[in-house]
Every structure is written in C-alpha cells, then in structure tokens.
Amino acid sequence: MHLTNSDLLKTQAYVNGTFTEAKSGATFDVINPYNGEQISKVTDCGAADTESAIQAASAAFKVWRNYTAGKRARILKNWYKLQIENLEDLALILSTEQGKPLAESKGEIKYGASFVEWFAEEARRIYGDTIPGHAADKRIVTIKQPVGVVGAITPWNFPSAMITRKVAPALAAGCTVVIKPSELTPLSAIALAELAHQAGFPPGVINVVTSSDAKTIGAVMTASPLIRKISFTGSTRVGKILMKQCVDTVKKVSLELGGNAPFIVFDDADLDKAVAGAVAAKYRNAGQTCICANRIFAQADIYEAFVEKFTKAVKEQKIGSGLEAGTVIGPMIEEKAVQFVEAVVADAKEKGGQVLTGGRRHGDSATLIYEPTVLTEVNREMDVYKKEIFGPIAPVFKFETEAEVIEMANDTNYGLASYFYGRDYARIWRVAEALEYGMVGINTGMISTTVAPFGGIKESGFGREGSKYGMDDYLEIKYMCWGGIE
C-alpha cells in the first residue's frame, strides 16, 4: 500500500498516548478481502492490555473533563482537519482492509470527519436549565456533566465513521474513550489514533485496543466499574449479550444494531428516481450496512415496470477491486458473509424465488465478490423476508394496498431504517407515521448525515448518534436544589 503519509500505517494498539505491543507479544493478521493477501500483523491485546487502557482513560478523565469546552473543541477541530488533510491515505487504508470502493471510502472519511467537526461545535452548547422553583426560598438549576469513561465497540462495515460518530460526542462532552475496533478492520482505527496523537489529545483521552478476541475485550469493558457507558454498533445478537453484561455495573448503553429495512414504491412514485434510490439504498458497501434496503415492495400496478428498470440498473454496476476506478460492487468482508448470502438465495430458490440477475459468486469459488442480485416471486416464508441479508441481494415483493404493505413492512423485530417513494402527500404523512422505524427516507435512498439523529427502535437498539441529540447519551443531568434563599 503506497501512502503519502506512511505514519498512518501503524500496527500497534494505542494506550495512554503511546503505540504499544500487547503484554503477551501476540499479533493477528489483517487480510485484504479482495485478494486474500495479508496486509499486516496487528497487536493482539488481551484482558490485561484492556485493563491498562481503561486505567489510562480513567486517569485522563480527571484532566479532560476540566478542560473548557473551547479547549476541547480546538483539539477536536485539529483532529477533524488532519482527517481531511489525510483523506486520500485514510480512504486507501479503508478500502484495502474493508474492500469497499475507493469512492465510498472517501465518502466515509468525509462523513466520519464531519462528526468530529459537528461535535467540536456542539461542545460549546452543553447547556443546563434554570427551572421555576416549587417553594419561595428555593431555586432549581440543572447542569450537564460527562458520564465518564466510554467503551466504544465498533464494526467493520464503517471502520472509520462508526468510531468518530461515537468518539466525537463523547470527547466533546468531556468523556474519555477506550475503542475496540473490529478485528477485521483495525488499521483505520489505528490511523485515526495516529491523527488524534498529532491533534494534541492528552495521553489516555483516546485509547485503541486492537484484538482478535472481541469476546474477552467486551467482557472486560462491560465488567469494569470504571467504564460508565458502552456504545456498540453491530449485530442484534452481540448487542443483547453486551446489554446483559452491563447489568451488574448498571452502565449506560447505546446500541445501534441490525435492520430489516423495507423500501416501498407506491404506484404514484417517480419510477426512475425510485430505481436510483433503491440501488443506492441496497448496494452501498455491497449491501453491508445496517440501513441497506432489505425488502423491496413495489405496488402491483407498477411492479413489472419497476422490476425491469431496477434489474437493468443493477446489472450496470461495475464489479471488482475497490481500488479500481469505477468499481461499485467490491468484495464482501469474509467467507462466512458470502456463505450466508448463498444460503439465503438458495432458500429463496427452493421456495420458488426467481433470480433475474446475479445469484452467484463473481468468478472462482475463492472470491468474496457476490454478484448484485435481484429476486422475484418472493414471499414472506423466505429468509430474504425475515432475516437481515447484509449482502447485495434485493428481493422485490408485490403488494396491492397501503394497509397491506404497512403490515408487511412492520412485520419484523427490527426497526432501524425504512424508505418509501410516492407523491400523494396525505399518504406520505400516513405512511411515515405508521412505519415502526427510527428513520424514514421519503423519496430518497440516502438518509445518513451528521446533522440528523441516527438510530433505531425495537431490536435495532436505542440511543441516537449524530445531530444535537447525539451528545445526550454521553451526558448526565445533575439537578441542584438551592434552599434558604430568604
């Protein structure tokens, strides 16, 4: 990998302001999912290393929380600027370890950095209240204070932006952090740590614990009384385990978990725009985002026309290495992810589903590229209806009425993102209100932005990231009752 700034390709954990090996000396391999080659060996931290990071974060909290908001904001702004200055290198590291097309990686670095800029600005706006008192001699005031040390456990599908989306509000609020990045994509996290080091964060404010043993690190973080909050993005299965583990120390928890997003096309929709929106919402990162359209529903009158245009657009996507110009669909993250989508497609075919395009690996059996796939003749007995696919598979269901599609859209334990296209404004309001989801895209397939609250309901989790609400999860409200004011 040729970087302009070779300092960014570090391979060690970052604890208490120092890049460091594991106490055991262990390392693990980071693999390029496009060609299966080893990119590097990375420090494999264990429980003792994680304890050290937590201790460092706890000591640093006493200092960092007392910085003025302006001083914290200035260091966050430095970090933001460094991310933008190193955009090309950060994107190259990201695409190499994660596989997504370079254009998407550049978009992710900008998206990730925008959280740092936004929360640097929000740091100065952590306001309290004065509340009209309940007695003549009393005055009531609230202040907001940082929760303490935060454990941030982040996924491989957005190795950079999911870190900054958690860490920037935490740091702005005055918290310190211990980050456990995915073992599949630790290099982006270490590169962010290097830039944080250059930005001037005091030692211990940001710590990155790289490890192949997520279970052990998660157990240490959740058991530690020094960690006051866990923020996790990942599967619903793991989110539930972490939530249970946080019970004994009664930690604050935010969870951004799985989804099963409906994407509804009503008969009055602008079909070309709906097709473009569906392609964007389905195939971003080869279908590996929590908010990817999972089930596409097209109304009977426009079903055939939609399927035809959609399939044509899906076939036009260039498949290949994320580092080649023009690639839209890169490899999936690992073999078991491909096997999962193969099983989901096989299940649909067994139950009568028709493959209009794709439905197989692209090339030999060793490749992790799965062709963008469109399925019709699908029904609610199939896994494509019930499970989060997390791959480039688009089942298109036919529906007749608004009531029917709302019932099907909400027929899931998940409640993260949802989308629909239509023009009738009364129906738009009805449908937006009826969808049991934390986020609704109306006539758009792209809803992610720093300035809006990202998060789900039901088994998709709780807590909001980004926007003015994104800071709340890292703050405690303290109420002061002043008496004796005669």
Ligand code: SIN
């Ligand atoms: C996710 O997949 O968890 C994040 C997607 C996004 O922020 O757009």
